[in-house]
Amino acid sequence: MADSLVYLYAVGDAAFGDAVPPGLIGVGEAPVRMIVEGRLAAVVSTVDPLHFSEDALQRNLEDLTWLAATARAHHAVVDAIWQHRPVAPLRLATVYLDDDNVRAVLRANEAAFAGALDRIRGAREWGVKAIVHPQPDADLDPTLADATLGPGAAYLQHKRKARDRAARVQQDVQDAAADLHRTLSAAAAASHLYPPQDPQLSGHREHMVLNAAYLVEESAAGAFTDVVKAWQSPHVDVELTGPWVPYSFATLEES
């Protein structure tokens, strides 16, 4: 097994020169450095195979404490570099055998990386989630039940009305989420939909009906957040996060 491996955080333009802030520490407490190849520069750390080999990663990624620490360290590096230059962040746990392999990847994907950088340069990502607004548990007033009905029929009618009301609320919620996404997409350069987060993870008791990321030019950030703040619905609550490094839009075009 190799003595060390190379963890790749992000790729940027070589023209910017060395943009690694002195003393920046990344995953596994490793120092961060750059590898320049042609027009591109890779932001990397030398890491220990004990923690970052394929087998070790399979195991570690199942460990929530390790996953959280590594995700935060990866993000801290990407975010620190982004303050100085645009970079296309790599997905978590992208690991190479050595520097030569990183160089080979930069050479082989030069045009694709340049395209990805062009898409996200000068833009930030905003996260918007829509969560179902808690509905008052407005049980139908039993005094409104049809007095001519027997208790069995009245019960069934009650159940039917409750079911109809739930379906109507559900439709209102879906319509509101779709309207929010349409409105924000119109104010953004691009959008990406994530699956709604599990209520167990999101910390919200109510269901999430929209979990989206929007790519917005830095100059349009104020206008975009104004649109988010101005949009209101009695059916869903809106949560805004960001600005993020545009993780959701750093993708290589299919060739």
Add this chain to the structure above:
Amino acid sequence: MTLVGTDDDLALVDLLDRLLAGGVVVTGDVTISLAGVDLVQISLRALISSVATLVDK
């Protein structure tokens, strides 16, 4: 460890959305390839079960 509603600016769950399903994916025989759909599913499953464990405690 707290997952959500922390003083921390970033909820871990929002970060993992992006780091496990966003970002550039490079494939090829020179990589130790881990950046795939399977990884996301494995990790999120681990995350959910870990949280469930924390909640149970």
